[in-house]
Amino acid sequence: xSENMNIYALELCILRxxxxxxxxxxxxxxxxxxxxxxxxxxxxxREYEGTSLDAxxxxxxxxxxxxFLPALYVQSEVVGRSDVVAxxxxxxxxxxxxxxxxxxxxxxxxxxETITSTMREVATRDFTGLTLE
Numbered sequence: 001x002s003e004n005m006n007i008y009a010l011e012l013c014i015l016r017x018x019x020x021x022x023x024x025x026x027x028x029x030x031x032x033x034x035x036x037x038x039x040x041x042x043x044x045x046r047e048y049e050g051t052s053l054d055a056x057x058x059x060x061x062x063x064x065x066x067x068f069l070p071a072l073y074v075q076s077e078v079v080g081r082s083d084v085v086a087x088x089x090x091x092x093x094x095x096x097x098x099x100x101x102x103x104x105x106x107x108x109x110x111x112x113e114t115i116t117s118t119m120r121e122v123a124t125r126d127f128t129g130l131t132l133e
Contacts (some may be wrong), residue, residue, distance in 0.1 A: 011090050016041035019065035021056055024049035032094055033068050053077070060084050068094065072127055095131070 020042045022033035030049075037044040045065055050056035054077070056067045061083035069078065074086045100119070102112045123130050 012036070012040045015066075018042045020044050021059050021065045021067040022049060023056065024051060028096065029053075029068070029070070036068065036094075057084055070096075071130070075127060 015037070020033060020037050022037075022044055023030040034044055036042070048059060048064060050059065050067075053069060053073045056069065057078060059065065060067050068089075069086065071088075078084055078086045100112065100116050102109065106112070120132055123132060
């Protein structure tokens, strides 16, 4: 998005006709971005696909298009930078579930529960905008 856009929540309808940068096929984010483009009339650029979130951010910073980035990445790598502007989506958020799974009879259950508890604590304390279940 250009720096002169004076909006606080991106309405998906403004994607119509825009060039959108995405991750190359095989990345979870690729499918999500492709679906958003198809639903809202945007053009997913196939000739320039990112291999990392940093690559996408840099391509946007060079004026090659717009992209969608995960909130955690935006919070740690975009906020405070002057080369790109992050605007949250309005409406339903794009989500991804992440889980920690172990064998029920594992001898390491206590360790896994400690890891889970620590992950929840850090996520709640350090990362706004996460939904923990």
